[in-house]
Amino acid sequence: MKIVGICASPRRNQSTSFLLQKCLEEVRSNSSTLAKGIETEIIDLAGLDIGGCIACGKCKEGVQCSQDDDFQQLISRLGDPLIKGLVLATPVYMGSMSSQAKAFLDRSVVFRRNGFLFKNIVGAVLTVGGSRNGGQELTIQAVHAAMMIHDMIIVGDGHHFGGTGWSNHPDGYEGDEEGITAARLTGRRMAEVVSLMR
Numbered sequence: 001m002k003i004v005g006i007c008a009s010p011r012r013n014q015s016t017s018f019l020l021q022k023c024l025e026e027v028r029s030n031s032s033t034l035a036k037g038i039e040t041e042i043i044d045l046a047g048l049d050i051g052g053c054i055a056c057g058k059c060k061e062g063v064q065c066s067q068d069d070d071f072q073q074l075i076s077r078l079g080d081p082l083i084k085g086l087v088l089a090t091p092v093y094m095g096s097m098s099s100q101a102k103a104f105l106d107r108s109v110v111f112r113r114n115g116f117l118f119k120n121i122v123g124a125v126l127t128v129g130g131s132r133n134g135g136q137e138l139t140i141q142a143v144h145a146a147m148m149i150h151d152m153i154i155v156g157d158g159h160h161f162g163g164t165g166w167s168n169h170p171d172g173y174e175g176d177e178e179g180i181t182a183a184r185l186t187g188r189r190m191a192e193v194v195s196l197m198r
Helices: 015-028 071-078 099-107 136-149 177-196
Strands: 002-007 039-044 083-093 122-129 163-166
Touching: 002 015, 002 177, 015 039, 015 083, 015 122, 015 163, 015 177, 071 099, 083 099, 083 136, 083 177, 099 136, 122 136, 122 177, 136 163, 163 177
Parallel strands: 002 039, 002 083, 083 122, 122 163
Antiparallel strands: none
């Protein structure tokens, strides 16, 4: 069983990546018996060339896409039947998800059109805003909408919609204990629900 984290920030090794790592660390935590046998993997979209969906219809003919870009390499990776959970982490730009996150979600229609391959995969979302209340939960809900279209099973952090971080925290994003806790709780909830699917 595997839980995959998608880091949809255009910048590597910054606040969004940090929060995603904290989430997946909790999944793997040795203190959690729930995490036994669950592997994790991060797919970093930074630097990848992934264009938006052009509605060409090629994916209606099979698990394929007409666009010759870096999404091609993700199709086989994300089609792995061992994947039981997907965490999408995105910064908040202009009150919503990054363009990388949007392109990724739009292109993921290939999995929906070929037998709902993401159906019953557990989905969670992490967001990082420039302020404590900078559109994080609104962005989570936007990603949730795409996950619902895939018929995924959506989880939050046990208290809220998901993990929300603050990139400009006075102590730096590494000092955002509230955000780190929310990310860890989201990871724990992912492990709980994925474990129920054994």
